Amino acid sequence: MIFIFISNNSHAQIPDVYQISGQIFAKDSVTPVSFAHIKISNSRKVFTSDWFGHYTLLVKPGESLIFSSMGYKSKTIEIKDTFNSNRLILNVYLHSDTLTLPEANIYDLPTYKQFIEMVAKLDPPDDDFERAKKNLDREIMLIQMGKVDMDYSMNYRHHVYKEIDKLYYKGQIQPNNLFNVFSWVQFFKALREGKLKLKN
Numbered sequence: 001m002i003f004i005f006i007s008n009n010s011h012a013q014i015p016d017v018y019q020i021s022g023q024i025f026a027k028d029s030v031t032p033v034s035f036a037h038i039k040i041s042n043s044r045k046v047f048t049s050d051w052f053g054h055y056t057l058l059v060k061p062g063e064s065l066i067f068s069s070m071g072y073k074s075k076t077i078e079i080k081d082t083f084n085s086n087r088l089i090l091n092v093y094l095h096s097d098t099l100t101l102p103e104a105n106i107y108d109l110p111t112y113k114q115f116i117e118m119v120a121k122l123d124p125p126d127d128d129f130e131r132a133k134k135n136l137d138r139e140i141m142l143i144q145m146g147k148v149d150m151d152y153s154m155n156y157r158h159h160v161y162k163e164i165d166k167l168y169y170k171g172q173i174q175p176n177n178l179f180n181v182f183s184w185v186q187f188f189k190a191l192r193e194g195k196l197k198l199k200n
Contacts, residue, residue: 015086017058018079022090024053024067033094036069041076065090073097 024033032053039046040057041064049055059065061081068074072094079088109115134140150158165174177183190196 015061015083017060018083018086018088019056020059020065020079020088020090021054021056022092024049024055024069024092024094026072027093027095033069033072036067036072036094039066039068040064041066067092067094069094071097 024036025031026033032051033049034051034053036049036053036055037046038049038055038057040059043063045057047055047057057065059079061079061083064076064078066074066076073096075092075094077090077092105112109118169175187196
């Protein structure tokens, strides 16, 4: 009888340390709060929850846990010494905290009036516009295109077209545009219109 009485008293004693586990949620949407901070009061110990809001830590009876995260209001929970088990499950729900910042206007000049006056007095030069028109001239663009080497996509397309011609005319003579009257007509027409120039 004495042994049973001592055994029951030992089970009824308050644990020295609680192992607390749980998950941190957002109160509005029941969404896990990732990487929330859990600070033990009156100490420098700070813990962090994982991606799914899970956490596990050791707390002494009488200490408080402060839960906080960016965008949420902090919450303090006191661990009382009335629990018989040394392992507790504590799920925490944080309320969202919306901060409304005042409007901030940033100007390059001290006052908005000076900025308006400066913009009104601007005289943009026409040189840039004329230079852009000159660079977009069709003849100049064609000349510039002729000076640019073929890139990998153009070489690939040229090779594929040659292989297609070989397969298409396999077993027969391929056409030669030197004997094509219509090709010569297009050639002389391009010379007459100035679209094609012969080099000396």
